[in-house]
Amino acid sequence: MLDKIGIAKRLAKELKDGYYVNLGIGIPTLVANYVPKGMAVEFQSENGVLGMGPFPYEGEEDADIINAGKQTITTLPGASFFDSALSFSMIRGKHVDLTILGAMEVAENGDIANWKIPGKMVKGMGGAMDLVASAENIIVAMMHTNKEGESKLLKRCTLPLTGVGCIKKVVTNLAVLEITDRGFKLLERAPEVSIEAIKNATEGTLIVEGVIPEITV
Amino acid sequence: MIKKDVSSVQEALRDVKDHMVLMVGGFGLCGIPENAISELVRLNIKELTCISNNAGVDDFGLGLLLQNRQIKKMIASYVGENEEFERQMLSGELEVELIPQGTLAERCRAAQAGFPAFYTPAGYGTEVSEGKEVREFNGKMYVLEHAFQADFAFVKAWKGDAAGNLVFKGTARNFNPVMCGAARITVAEVEELVPLGSLDPNHIHIPGIFVQRIFQGEHYEKRIEQRTVRQKV
Numbered sequence: 001m002l003d004k005i006g007i008a009k010r011l012a013k014e015l016k017d018g019y020y021v022n023l024g025i026g027i028p029t030l031v032a033n034y035v036p037k038g039m040a041v042e043f044q045s046e047n048g049v050l051g052m053g054p055f056p057y058e059g060e061e062d063a064d065i066i067n068a069g070k071q072t073i074t075t076l077p078g079a080s081f082f083d084s085a086l087s088f089s090m091i092r093g094k095h096v097d098l099t100i101l102g103a104m105e106v107a108e109n110g111d112i113a114n115w116k117i118p119g120k121m122v123k124g125m126g127g128a129m130d131l132v133a134s135a136e137n138i139i140v141a142m143m144h145t146n147k148e149g150e151s152k153l154l155k156r157c158t159l160p161l162t163g164v165g166c167i168k169k170v171v172t173n174l175a176v177l178e179i180t181d182r183g184f185k186l187l188e189r190a191p192e193v194s195i196e197a198i199k200n201a202t203e204g205t206l207i208v209e210g211v212i213p214e215i216t217v
Numbered sequence: 218m219i220k221k222d223v224s225s226v227q228e229a230l231r232d233v234k235d236h237m238v239l240m241v242g243g244f245g246l247c248g249i250p251e252n253a254i255s256e257l258v259r260l261n262i263k264e265l266t267c268i269s270n271n272a273g274v275d276d277f278g279l280g281l282l283l284q285n286r287q288i289k290k291m292i293a294s295y296v297g298e299n300e301e302f303e304r305q306m307l308s309g310e311l312e313v314e315l316i317p318q319g320t321l322a323e324r325c326r327a328a329q330a331g332f333p334a335f336y337t338p339a340g341y342g343t344e345v346s347e348g349k350e351v352r353e354f355n356g357k358m359y360v361l362e363h364a365f366q367a368d369f370a371f372v373k374a375w376k377g378d379a380a381g382n383l384v385f386k387g388t389a390r391n392f393n394p395v396m397c398g399a400a401r402i403t404v405a406e407v408e409e410l411v412p413l414g415s416l417d418p419n420h421i422h423i424p425g426i427f428v429q430r431i432f433q434g435e436h437y438e439k440r441i442e443q444r445t446v447r448q449k450v
Contacts, residue, residue, distance in 0.1 A: 046318060047244040048391050055447040063247065063439035064375075064387035070245040070298070071445035081387055083394040083422075084244070084270070085326045088319030092337065115315075122306060122315070123297030129345060130319035133338035164342035 002173045002190045002215065007141055009034050009217035011100055011171055014139060015041050022046065022091065022131060024101030025069035027141045031100060042078075044096055046127040048087050051079025068127065091127065092134045099135040101128060103142050103167075105157045108183040108204035110167045112140065113159035125162060132163030144172035144201045151203035153177070153184055174198050176215060183207050188215045218413055222379040222431050226252045229404045229430045233369055235262055240325060240370035240396040241269035241279060245298070245442050248389030249278050252406045252434040253371035258285055266290040268365055270321060270392055272302045277440055283311070292365075294318035298442065317345060320362050322392060327364035328399040329427065334363045367400035373434070374423070377407035378416050381425025390422070398427030406434035 002010065008030035015021065015035060022044050023029050032052065035041050043052040045067045052067060053074040061072040090096055103114040112132055115125035132138055146152055153170065170177045175198050176188040183205025189198060189212050199206055223229050230253060233239075239257075243249030257265075258281050265288050272293055273280035280299050282288050290312040296302045305311035316324075317339040327335055336359035340346050350361040372393040375386035383405055385393060397403050410433040425431075 045388075047247070048388050055445045057449055058446045061441060061444055061446065062387065063441050064389040066245065066247050066388050066442070070247070070442040072441055072443065073445075081385075081390055083385075083390050084318070084322035084392045085395045088322055092319055092339065119307070122303065122313075124293060124295035124315040125317055125340075125345075126295040127318040129317040129343065130337075130339040133341060161343045 001193055004030060006190070006217055007171055007173060010176065010215050011139065011141055012036065013217070014098065015039060016097070017041070019097040020044055020050070020095060021098045021100070022096045024099075024128065024131075026102045028100040028102060029067070029069060044087075044090060046087050046091065048082050048084060049075060049079060050082070050090070051076045053079070088127070088130055091130050094134055094136065096135060097137060099131045099138045100141055101131060101138070103140045103152065104146070105152050105154055105159050106140050106142075106167050106170055107154050107157045108179065109156070110165040110179050111157045112162045112167050113157040114162050116160040118160065128162050132166045138167055139169045139171060140167050141171050144174040144198075151201055153202045153204045155204045174201060180207065185209070186212050188213055190215050218380045219425070220379045221381045221425065221429055222410060224432070226256045226406065226432060226434070229253070229406075229432050230256045230260065233257065233260065233262055236264045237262070237368040238266040238366065239268065240365065240367045240400050241267055242370075242372040242391065242393035242396050243278065244270050244388065244391035246273065246278050246440045248373050248385070248391050248393055249273070250371040250373040250406050251437055253404060254278060254281060257282060257287065261285070261287065263287050264289045266292065268292045268321070268325070268367060270294050270318060272296045272299045274298050274442065275301050277438070290314070292316065292321070294321050322395050324362055324365045325392065325399045326395040328366065329395060329397065332364055334361055336361055365399065368402065370396040370400035370403040372396050372403065372405050374405055374407045376409045376411050376416065377405055377431050378411050378413050378425070379431070380413060381405065381428030381431050382416055382421045383407070383423040383428065384416060384420060385422050394423050397423045402429045403427060404429070405431045407431060408434060408437060
């Protein structure tokens with residue numbers, strides 16, 4: 001099984017040289033810590049910064065430089081600041097190459113729900129709907145099951161949708177899966193996790209073909 | 218040059234009234250017009266509709282207006298860090314319209330730019346597009362969204378001059394530029410009101426034409442919501 005760091009490390013393997021990347025709050029933000037040495041990647045944050053750097057050292061925090069999760073950050077040489085409309089021009093106008101975000105539910109038809117649990121949690125969608133409606137390359141990073149042990153990879157989402165038919169790939173603590181027109185295709189399994197365990201944790205259609213390699217990070 | 222500097226926040230907000238629709242800049246607590254918010258609390262103006270990306274935290278930012286029951290409707294994209302907000306919303310005391318962040322920015326900018334409406338892909342197929350016109354362009358579906366109509370826009374900038382020109386700093390920029398000129402009256406508060414002529418015209422982010430009143434702000438707390446650091450190796 002992978003922990004959050006393991007998921008982040010595996011996601012970092014999806015980065016390509018020259019990519020502009022948007023990382024959602026939660027597990028996705030950790031991906032910025034594992035960019036392969038020598039690879040040129042720029043992280044965009046929806047609140048108006050491109051070229052996000054690491055967290056600042058103690059005492060060097062700047063209240064005017066934060067990321068989408070409201071955490072203090074620094075910037076790298078070549079970074080830029082801009083307003084929210086321009087930020088979403090980058091996102092909606094398909095200038096961002098890769099989007100990684102979390103989810104509560106992902107369906108086998110590519111639908112995603114990650115912003116609302118009616119009557120219980122209504123925090124809002126933030127930039128998620130813009131991201132999933134526009135990006136071509138979207139990866140979901142999440143735990144395979146929720147706190148109650150229920151599957152988060154479903155035939156159809158039960159929660160209010162963030163986007164329709166938009167997710168291509170999912171990385172969880174148990175597996176890496178691709179969404180195809182036949183369902184969730186298992187690509188890799190986490191260390192020490194059996195195919196059986198993945199089947200039991202996946203409510204949606206799971207396609208297992210050939211030998212499934214272990215995730216290496 | 219046309220001068221629009223006023224001497225105080227009281228002067229700047231002199232004609233804000235109950236039931237008005239207000240745009241408020243900021244992302245989280247970053248770049249929020251702290252002085253205007255304090256003045257709104259002091260004036261105890263009620264039944265407000267607030268358009269802002271977030272609702273502050275329980276005891277800072279727009280959270281202060283919520284605590285004081287001054288807001289009847291909130292239009293925002295994310296309200297997760299405010300327990301009082303969630304409570305008022307789930308109980309029905311507060312009317313809430315949650316809209317995609319990019320749409321929020323663009324509905325402000327459309328108002329600034331004179332567009333009545335625009336099509337966006339964000340929210341198509343979700344409850345955001347319910348009841349709205351949708352249209353296909355080049356095989357993809359889009360939702361029709363309308364420009365906001367607001368009475369006042371309260372923005373915060375780093376530097377400004379008496380002509381109303383504004384320069385923003387870091388990620389405190391966010392929604393502030395797109396709200397300038399997007400309401401009937403735009404009020405800008407700045408950390409530093411500099412002499413006319415000292416701002417390089419090449420480096421002005423918002424020209425003064427979009428600002429009706431500007432004042433030198435004071436006592437900025439600039440609270441950090443998530444102080445996050447890394448260890449020195």
